[in-house]
Amino acid sequence: MALKIYGLAMSTNTTRAMICLHEKEVDFELVPVNVFASEHKLPPFLNKNPFGLIPVLEDDDLTLFESRAITSYVAEKFKEIGPDLIRHKDIKEASLVKMWTEVESHYYDPAVSPIIYEYFVAPFQGQEPNKTVIETNMEKLKIVLDVYEAKLSTTKYLAGDFYSLADLSHISETHYFMQTPCASMINERIHVKAWWEDISSRPAFQKVVGGMTFGQNDQK
Amino acid sequence: MVVKVYGPHCASAKRVLVCLIEKEIEFEVVPINVLEGEHKNPEYLKLQPFGTIPVIQDGDYTLYESRAIMRYYAEKYRSQGVELLGKTIEEKGLIEQWLEVEAQNYHPSAYNLTVHVLFPALLADNTPNPKVIEESEAKLVKVLDIYEERLSKSKYLAGDFFSLADISHLPFTDYIVKYMGKEYLIKDRKHVSAWWDDISSRPSWKKVLELYSPPI
Numbered sequence A: 001m002a003l004k005i006y007g008l009a010m011s012t013n014t015t016r017a018m019i020c021l022h023e024k025e026v027d028f029e030l031v032p033v034n035v036f037a038s039e040h041k042l043p044p045f046l047n048k049n050p051f052g053l054i055p056v057l058e059d060d061d062l063t064l065f066e067s068r069a070i071t072s073y074v075a076e077k078f079k080e081i082g083p084d085l086i087r088h089k090d091i092k093e094a095s096l097v098k099m100w101t102e103v104e105s106h107y108y109d110p111a112v113s114p115i116i117y118e119y120f121v122a123p124f125q126g127q128e129p130n131k132t133v134i135e136t137n138m139e140k141l142k143i144v145l146d147v148y149e150a151k152l153s154t155t156k157y158l159a160g161d162f163y164s165l166a167d168l169s170h171i172s173e174t175h176y177f178m179q180t181p182c183a184s185m186i187n188e189r190i191h192v193k194a195w196w197e198d199i200s201s202r203p204a205f206q207k208v209v210g211g212m213t214f215g216q217n218d219q220k
Numbered sequence B: 001m002v003v004k005v006y007g008p009h010c011a012s013a014k015r016v017l018v019c020l021i022e023k024e025i026e027f028e029v030v031p032i033n034v035l036e037g038e039h040k041n042p043e044y045l046k047l048q049p050f051g052t053i054p055v056i057q058d059g060d061y062t063l064y065e066s067r068a069i070m071r072y073y074a075e076k077y078r079s080q081g082v083e084l085l086g087k088t089i090e091e092k093g094l095i096e097q098w099l100e101v102e103a104q105n106y107h108p109s110a111y112n113l114t115v116h117v118l119f120p121a122l123l124a125d126n127t128p129n130p131k132v133i134e135e136s137e138a139k140l141v142k143v144l145d146i147y148e149e150r151l152s153k154s155k156y157l158a159g160d161f162f163s164l165a166d167i168s169h170l171p172f173t174d175y176i177v178k179y180m181g182k183e184y185l186i187k188d189r190k191h192v193s194a195w196w197d198d199i200s201s202r203p204s205w206k207k208v209l210e211l212y213s214p215p216i
Helices: A012-023 A067-077 A091-125 A131-152 A165-177 A181-187 A190-199 A203-209 B011-022 B042-047 B066-076 B089-118 B130-151 B170-179 B190-200 B203-211
Strands: A003-007 A028-032 A056-059 A062-065 B003-006 B027-030 B055-058 B061-064
Touching (some): A012 A028, A012 A165, A012 A203, A056 A067, A062 B089, A091 B061, A165 A190, B011 B027, B011 B066, B011 B203, B042 B055, B089 B170, B170 B190, B170 B203
């Protein structure tokens, strides 16, 4: 039975899981969840994820939610196929991958996501982007990106000179971030910019990027 | 050479200490005075560039982020002490899921309550924000309702086995239960309360509290 991912093609968290599945050359089916009709907050979806969030992975009788747990599971289960995203043969490298995934989760994403929200989601609700929210989070992101710039001037990718889940974890939210006026924060840091151009050009990401739209191309 | 854990009195460091004790790994601690801003000193920032606690040094290997550190030691010392990563890949997947749940859904609210109610000196303006306290508690209530349902079906979060996912909840839940007057959040939920009594009575947690009690 093929793996199923319940989620949406434009969701950062869903695409985080899908990029990983593509890197590992795993067949899967994307089952759309109509979040605009609150399908994710009602049964039967709530039986899959009681927190009412996408994505959810179904692999035979295993149901998993939380995108970073899904990528961790997929990368481990299929560790012998495709690129070594988790450095499973070297526990120190493996743990540096986990450390930088934690950094993405606790420092990068919380600064980037509100900025994405203000530029992409607020307009859908008829609101102007909130300048205070944007500025506050740009200040937080500046600190994070300065650390990244220093690290990426010493290694090609975050956990070392190897692409890993830690880098992959950043792709979806950064893709949207680069379409906001704040993209200059990435572009003006030469090593972060080079890293972004590298990881976003990977074929696995190219397979999902087409679905990552809020319809902004239709807007003036 | 023995692993050094920086900042043992801080809640996040305690996740690591419990894990090390459960895995029967010797360690040393290096106290860091957060209230005096020692974690923002250049020497500390060389080890942990984000200026947060904890960080470990194990020979020439440096690692930060408490959940990453736990995963490292639980994996490295798989064959000794208590098994904290489950027995199968599927069990490990569920442990990862509930570790993420703790990190994404539980921790932010528990952390806000801790800082605003107990350690407002850590805030930029030293002033607790009642709105933050109220909203954090409301979010935590929703999360704990889901935990109650989950723990009515399995003894621990990832299944009928104790794991890193349970350990991750110890430090901040201890603050909630003991020092804030909000113990009802845990105690009023039958299965969450039983789970809390179980995990907080483990010798590893008692030892950590005995040695590195928070500065309250």
